[in-house]
Amino acid sequence: MTKRTLLYFSILIFHFSAEQALAQNLKLSILGKTEAETKTIDSLGYASRFEDLQSLKLELANFSKKIETIGYIDQKLLSYFKENDSLYLAQFSLKKRFSQVRIYNKELVPRSIFKMIDTKVENDHFTVPIEELELTLQLINAEIANEGSPFLTLTLEQINKNDDFTLSARLTASNTSARTIDNIIVKGYEKFPESYLKHFLKLKTGQDFNLKKIKLKSASLNNLMFANVIRDPEVLFTQDSTLLYMYIEKNKSNTFDGFLGFGTNENTNKIEFDGYLRLNLTNNLNYGESLKLLYKSDEIEQKTFDLSLQMPFLFGSPLGATVKLNIFKRDSTFVTVEQSARINYQFDPKNSVSLGVKAINSTDLLDLNTSIINDYRSNSYFANYQYTQQRQKDPLFPIDALFDFTAGTGSRIFDQNRDAQNHFALETYKIFDFNATNSFFSRLTSEYFTSNTFLENELFRFGGINSIRGFEENSLLANLYAVLNTEYRYRLNSTLYVHSVVDAAYFENQLIDQKGKLFGFGFGFGLLTKAGLFKFNYSSGKTENQSFSLTNSKIHLSLTALF
Structure with a gap:
């Protein structure tokens, strides 16, 4: 290798290493429009060092979503620029922070669900802290789906800003009809007694679909000596039917029990024996x-x-x-x-x-x-x-x-x-x-x-x-x-x-x-x-x-x- 070629490769390696070093030391500083907003941003915290520019941009997007979730719904990224080779500056305008949301049309939510969430319920609305809004709506949506409407989607419309740091909105739902169980299919133990599905588990066709209750009921099979649940029930939705799959296995349930006892007779001083035989035959006919x-x-x-x-x-x-x-x-x-x-x-x-x-x-x-x-x-x-x-x-x-x-x-x-x-x-x-x-x-x-x-x-x-x-x-x-x-x-x-x-x-x-x-x-x-x-x-x-x-x-x- 010539000296010229060696010098060329040395310069190339040095240049690549310098770029890597710079890439691994990118810094981000986020400021507010005012000094008070900057203090608020610092108190919320954010990642400030990154290995590449893509990670830095992703952090800016996550921070914007974060402050919006806790109530700064009017927040805006005012500027974003490169200060020097390793430092990037971003400026946000936070504006007013809203603390809670009043949600009207609460009739869409079954009363039983309100007991599961920490919220204030009034005559015509319920109130949710704004930082808990997304989680609360997800919980309500999941519970309504469990109670027979798996494809229901809740949304907030007509969102208004009030002077008391409160938002008001109307709860709406997509139009989906409630589902009922059209067929129950047992996998693993196909000869499982149908009467136990209907009367022991209280599961039958035509019943409102409620996945949460179905899982609780299926766990009761473990109280039986002759069967138990392999895994949680699953459901298959088609355009016009709901199929429930139960995964059950048959257990060994016949028992043979016996004991032998012996002791000394007080009168004869001889050892005497006693015992019993007990035979239990369970579910041999699959009934x-x-x-x-x-x-x-x-x-x-x-x-x-x-x-x-x-x-x-x-x-x-x-x-x-x-x-x-x-x-x-x-x-x-x-x-x-x-x-x-x-x-x-x-x-x-x-x-x-x-x-x-x-x-x-x-x-x-x-x-x-x-x-x-x-x-x-x-x-x-x-x-x-x-x-x-x-x-x-x-x-x-x-x-x-x-x-x-x-x-x-x-x-x-x-x-x-x-x-x-x-x-x-x-x-x-x-x-x-x-x-x-x-x-x-x-x-x-x-x-x-x-x-x-x-x-x-x-x-x-x-x-x-x-x-x-x-x-x-x-x-x-x-x-x-x-x-x-x-x-x-x-x-x-x-x-x-x-x-x-x-x-x-x-x-x-x-x-x-x-x-x-x-x-x-x-x-x-x-x-x-x-x-x-x-x-x-x-x-x-x-x-x-x-x-x-x-x-x-x-x-x-x-x-x-x-x-």
């Missing part, structure tokens, strides 16, 4: 139906068979039905058969009520016909209210809260005597979360019935893993009992938690004039495995005036499998 089967064998030669079938939204109606059969046999002493049927109505995904009838027939197998155990039959009517709240996608603790209350009245006949009876039952529990790892579980179960006389084979039976822990299954008899179960739970990870067991109970048995208080203490853990949720409980029970004894302890193992 949302549920079949539940329970078989239980207790330590004291008691056997329970329980079968129930729930059929929601019969024949496309909002009413469902539940039928139930329960057979209880105590060794060779007596057998009791209970049959019930109820009609259910679900107000929303969390609340439901039902009315039903129940018939009980108990037979004394020993034919002793004593005043304690005797043949009897009873008929009653009952009403039930239930509230259920699911915990979203938490396999360890799927239900967050439950409230279930039943009240019934009827009569019982034995030995040619008829007695009026009333029955009340309550089950409620709640999980209180302290943080991601610590929570407290509290459950109250209670039953009570009134009668002029009592028989042993009609009394409530309680105790065991699903009642007060540390006692034999169904070994306690009462016409009134209340059991409080508590657990402090510590979650070690997403699949394992440990917990305490602190239970207390009160019961009354008017047949033998007995009252008492019971307590259960222990610990346990739950482990989510590939086979299902495995639970271990170790607990010891005692009466009010009894000391603890490890020989009275109970160990319960259970496994709930989902398939």
Whole structure:
């Protein structure tokens, strides 16, 4: 390379570098028409250094829009020129600042929307701070669109300037008719029961289109055991129809639950076993139906068979039905058969009520016909209210809260005597979360019935893993009992938690004039495995005036499998 060529390239590189340096050091100074306006501009702030001229011009445009948004609607760029190689000067005239806008024709805005925005509403207008005007109109427009007019556009016309630093304007809207849902299309789980769309979610064709409400309703699907939402609903608008797309997937909802319990018999000092098997089949026919089967064998030669079938939204109606059969046999002493049927109505995904009838027939197998155990039959009517709240996608603790209350009245006949009876039952529990790892579980179960006389084979039976822990299954008899179960739970990870067991109970048995208080203490853990949720409980029970004894302890193992 010659010296001449080298010199040429050196000059070119120097010139290019100088231009780059200048380009990266462009400055902008914005002045007002008066000194007061300049102070106002400085207080508002703006970018003053730029890498290129295009960025500088963009900042001038943004600043002009900014001051106009906060009320300087008559602002004007008076001059813009290059002072020297790196400095540009711009001068604005701000003029008068308007602070708020009075908007007339407020009838276009539904009253419910005014509650969502911080604004002053008068008889014929509403007032908005001018810096919030654009955001407020966007919010109103979006809410009106959600309520069935997605293509509605709001504009302000007849804008006037008042002497009190206030603007006045008339609100107008483009002429678009309200939309209704013409078709609901389910993607992912095409056989999702249509009755659940209509009666559970309260979504049906011909209904006013409201996207916000539709999203809230679709989230309620997560309260179902057999389905959940994959993603938010979407809508397709054509010239003459509105198509709603729901994205749903089918979940595994069948469960197999069982436990094995063992403890030492106080009389024989031998280990005795007890347990149960519970099978729940849900939505296998894609109608949302549920079949539940329970078989239980207790330590004291008691056997329970329980079968129930729930059929929601019969024949496309909002009413469902539940039928139930329960057979209880105590060794060779007596057998009791209970049959019930109820009609259910679900107000929303969390609340439901039902009315039903129940018939009980108990037979004394020993034919002793004593005043304690005797043949009897009873008929009653009952009403039930239930509230259920699911915990979203938490396999360890799927239900967050439950409230279930039943009240019934009827009569019982034995030995040619008829007695009026009333029955009340309550089950409620709640999980209180302290943080991601610590929570407290509290459950109250209670039953009570009134009668002029009592028989042993009609009394409530309680105790065991699903009642007060540390006692034999169904070994306690009462016409009134209340059991409080508590657990402090510590979650070690997403699949394992440990917990305490602190239970207390009160019961009354008017047949033998007995009252008492019971307590259960222990610990346990739950482990989510590939086979299902495995639970271990170790607990010891005692009466009010009894000391603890490890020989009275109970160990319960259970496994709930989902398939």
